Amino acid sequence: MHICPIDELEIPQEKDDILYEVDELLSTFRVKDTYEAFEKLQFMYEDGDESIEVLFRLAKFCYNNADQLGTDKDKIQMLEMGKEYLVKVYETDKENFLAAKWLAYLSLKLLAVLPFRSKMYEARKTKAYLDRAIALHPMAWYLQHLRGRWYHEFANLSWIKRKISVCLGCTAPEGTLEEAIDNYRSAQQLFGDSLRNHVFLGIALFEDGRKFAAKRYFHRALTFKTITETRIKLNRIAEYYFWRC
Known part of the structure; x- marks a missing residue:
């Protein structure tokens, strides 16, 4: 029976190591790097990891990369996607500071690109996210x-x-x-x-x-x-x- 040599074994990365790499990639603000970070995060997410550590980084990617998109419609879609990652966490755990903070950031950026009527609706959500985040971290x-x-x-x-x-x-x-x-x-x-x-x-x-x-x-x-x-x-x-x- 053929035994695979030890140097050919694929050792899975620890979650903390992956997140460290993701943070390094996101911090460059280069489009290629940030999309590589997104792919790593999306793989973890699709593999069933819905922890706040993964979700807020996905939201951060959406927040940072929305500015790279050409039209308001594309920016809105990107920012809404970022919110979707966190809304479920926020609705089930109002004590989660990271969820409240990043929802506030995404919502504030949405206000700059939404049409007037949608902006008025979103503004109330923005205020609620800000109030909650400040209550958790005064x-x-x-x-x-x-x-x-x-x-x-x-x-x-x-x-x-x-x-x-x-x-x-x-x-x-x-x-x-x-x-x-x-x-x-x-x-x-x-x-x-x-x-x-x-x-x-x-x-x-x-x-x-x-x-x-x-x-x-x-x-x-x-x-x-x-x-x-x-x-x-x-x-x-x-x-x-x-x-x-």
Whole structure:
């Protein structure tokens, strides 16, 4: 009887090793690498592994790769697929922070590409995911910031869009500048070195008529190093408002 030599035996990888490889691939943000990570995760998922460790990484893939797609329709499909991986976990385990957090991320990104009526429906889900994630992890400053952005957007929703939402049977959610400011300030107390939070807190205060208070945050924002395209854009916004305070 032929015995297979030991060096020809295929030793299955441990789950932790596979997930480590997946994280390494996802962190490159290169399309080829991220799709290789997706294939590994999808194989585990189809093999019956529906653990949160696999599901949230599948959701993360969808979140990161939606931006690479050309049309809003394709982006929506990708983001909805990411949500599908996590909704079942969320509905059966409301204490699962990873599920709530990544559903909030996916839902927020969906708001940017959904048509108006669908956006109004999705916005309520977004808020519920954010509220749940913050309740589970109150020290997560970035979630406080994102909830501030949610309030900020709906505080600025025009009366005509609100009227349209009523006519379409999808009444827009309510949000106030004060609620946005409170969440930005909560984020500020938890982490005081976020350029983005400084800028949006300043804008909310400016729009609320508190220009003196806003100027302080714009001034601080202008002291941050601008080494990325996003930071340069935020710096320009801060400078624009600073000279109008």
